[in-house]
Amino acid sequence: MLSRLMSSSIRSLDRECNCTVRLLDDSEYTCTIQRDAKGQYLFDVICHHLNLLEKDYFGIRYVDPDKQRHWLEFTKSIAKQIKSQPPFTMCLRVKFYPPDPAALKEEITRYLVFLQVKRDLYHGRLLCKTSDAALLAAYILQAEIGDHDPGKHPEGYSSKFQFFPKHSEKLERRIADIHKTELIGQIPEISELNFLQKAQNLETYGVDPHPCKDVSGNPAFLAFTPFGFTVLQGNRRVHLLNWEEVTKLKFEAKTFHVYANQTEDKKIILTFFAPTPEACKHLWKCGVENQAFYKLEKSSQVRTVSSSNLFFKGSRFRYSGKVAKEVMEQSAKIKRDPPEIHRAGMVPSRSCPSITHGPRLTSVPRTRRRAVHISIMEGLESLRDSAHSTPVRSVSHGDSFMSSRGSMMDSSEASTSAVISDEAYSPSDSMLSTPVAEHGMENPLNRHLNGAPRSVEDKESEAGASKEGQTAEFSSGRRALRLVKSRPAPPSDAEELNKFILSVLRLFLVTIGLLFALLLLLIMLTESDLDIAFLRDIRKTPEFQQFHFEYFCPLRRWFACKLRWMGGFLISK
Numbered sequence: 001m002l003s004r005l006m007s008s009s010i011r012s013l014d015r016e017c018n019c020t021v022r023l024l025d026d027s028e029y030t031c032t033i034q035r036d037a038k039g040q041y042l043f044d045v046i047c048h049h050l051n052l053l054e055k056d057y058f059g060i061r062y063v064d065p066d067k068q069r070h071w072l073e074f075t076k077s078i079a080k081q082i083k084s085q086p087p088f089t090m091c092l093r094v095k096f097y098p099p100d101p102a103a104l105k106e107e108i109t110r111y112l113v114f115l116q117v118k119r120d121l122y123h124g125r126l127l128c129k130t131s132d133a134a135l136l137a138a139y140i141l142q143a144e145i146g147d148h149d150p151g152k153h154p155e156g157y158s159s160k161f162q163f164f165p166k167h168s169e170k171l172e173r174r175i176a177d178i179h180k181t182e183l184i185g186q187i188p189e190i191s192e193l194n195f196l197q198k199a200q201n202l203e204t205y206g207v208d209p210h211p212c213k214d215v216s217g218n219p220a221f222l223a224f225t226p227f228g229f230t231v232l233q234g235n236r237r238v239h240l241l242n243w244e245e246v247t248k249l250k251f252e253a254k255t256f257h258v259y260a261n262q263t264e265d266k267k268i269i270l271t272f273f274a275p276t277p278e279a280c281k282h283l284w285k286c287g288v289e290n291q292a293f294y295k296l297e298k299s300s301q302v303r304t305v306s307s308s309n310l311f312f313k314g315s316r317f318r319y320s321g322k323v324a325k326e327v328m329e330q331s332a333k334i335k336r337d338p339p340e341i342h343r344a345g346m347v348p349s350r351s352c353p354s355i356t357h358g359p360r361l362t363s364v365p366r367t368r369r370r371a372v373h374i375s376i377m378e379g380l381e382s383l384r385d386s387a388h389s390t391p392v393r394s395v396s397h398g399d400s401f402m403s404s405r406g407s408m409m410d411s412s413e414a415s416t417s418a419v420i421s422d423e424a425y426s427p428s429d430s431m432l433s434t435p436v437a438e439h440g441m442e443n444p445l446n447r448h449l450n451g452a453p454r455s456v457e458d459k460e461s462e463a464g465a466s467k468e469g470q471t472a473e474f475s476s477g478r479r480a481l482r483l484v485k486s487r488p489a490p491p492s493d494a495e496e497l498n499k500f501i502l503s504v505l506r507l508f509l510v511t512i513g514l515l516f517a518l519l520l521l522l523i524m525l526t527e528s529d530l531d532i533a534f535l536r537d538i539r540k541t542p543e544f545q546q547f548h549f550e551y552f553c554p555l556r557r558w559f560a561c562k563l564r565w566m567g568g569f570l571i572s573k
Helices: 002-014 039-050 107-122 130-145 169-181 188-199 277-295 324-332 366-382 404-411 413-417 444-449 456-461 470-485 493-527 533-539 542-572
Strands: 016-022 028-034 058-063 069-071 088-094 210-214 219-225 228-233 236-242 246-252 255-263 266-273 392-394
Touching: 016 039, 028 039, 039 058, 069 277, 088 107, 107 130, 107 188, 130 169, 130 188, 210 277, 219 277, 236 255, 246 277, 255 277, 493 533, 493 542, 533 542
Parallel strands: 016 088
Antiparallel strands: 016 028, 058 069, 058 088, 210 219, 210 266, 219 228, 228 236, 246 255, 255 266, 266 392
């Protein structure tokens, strides 16, 4: 009896596992879940812990043993998604950025979005010109330390904080001037709201870059924002397709395609190459989810999409959450007292040292940092006239290629060219270039431009992240060099024709196989003793009688004879 109880308790322990989720303020929440628990259960536990009701903007991210990032799917088992062994480690992040943060119902939601956008600013995902950068950093200072106090904040106090991948002395002085003179009396809630309202007007708001290469082999970063699909090269946005223009997203192996209708008579196809097939599939799933969330009116309109046009080939995926319009309608119905917010304040942060007291970039002297900053700005200035433009394949003009700049000026001048200009989005004035993926493919140019350390969510929080060290950085740099050298060639017409022929051949073979299987099933049913009306009618036909006596019966006798012979042979042995 005792052994039975012990064995049952051991089995129950085996069905449980620990799970740690790192929150946006870098605190950790650990809980015990059942091994067969689905992602929705863990997400609801985290939201209950945070007292969060507007939860549809958020998601849980993890990294698999192959260093590929994923969003946890809420309809599937956690243990089946995460290939590593427990305890599981994940991160809570903003998955769908609100188009208008001021329209959020509750302050707790805005605070969490503020933490995410502040993280994006520090890691270089949010680009802005110097004047905007100074104002954003001043808002962060005001929200975290309050009004300037000469007794507590001596000269040069802004240099103790790291808001961006790299600072300059001029920028630090500008941040301090704005904080001292323009933001006096602002409470943290107002400073955070002003920060978000300023950030939402930037071209890279909501960008989570996916490193790829275009058909010419130039490095590019693809991203899905509340406003559409965007392509970044260097630190310029070269494409912006509104969600209404995007008609289809497809991938095959490492190739990713975006189909769009820019005008009634003009359709384009953008083609990119991801580092790995897994990265390409993750990119495709992110695109499908973002398109459904921002484009559709109701979640009932969500359909299962396939990565291929053929039913037996490719991956199938369906977005399972609410859409943006439904989330806003549901938020309007929230009626409760505002929950208490425990702001991080001056607590040291491991992944975003904008709220630490330690010296900034201590390994590099200030004079050398200034020289490095000047060289970076000169390098960014040289990118202004570089040929980093993503070619576009125009369906209405056959398979010819045209430059992206020309196509955007012709078809969407109002939506793209009017937003981006040298004055508002100049490489020489903007912050550092968008970083590559924090877990793999880093090209040397952006590693040189972006001196930010890798995020802790990739080094500690997410499973399978590599350790810090010069050896690891050197090896990753060599891998990046090899990736840059091996530029993928654009697919030729012959390759496209071969793929089409293989697809048709595969479809033909599958059809023949299905017909053969149906024929065997029909023969078995007609030769059986089942007394069904339509089978009786088939048995009475002359064709069936001829098939039965001339083919089926002799074949059955032949098989029976062979089976008896094999049975006698085995018995004699």
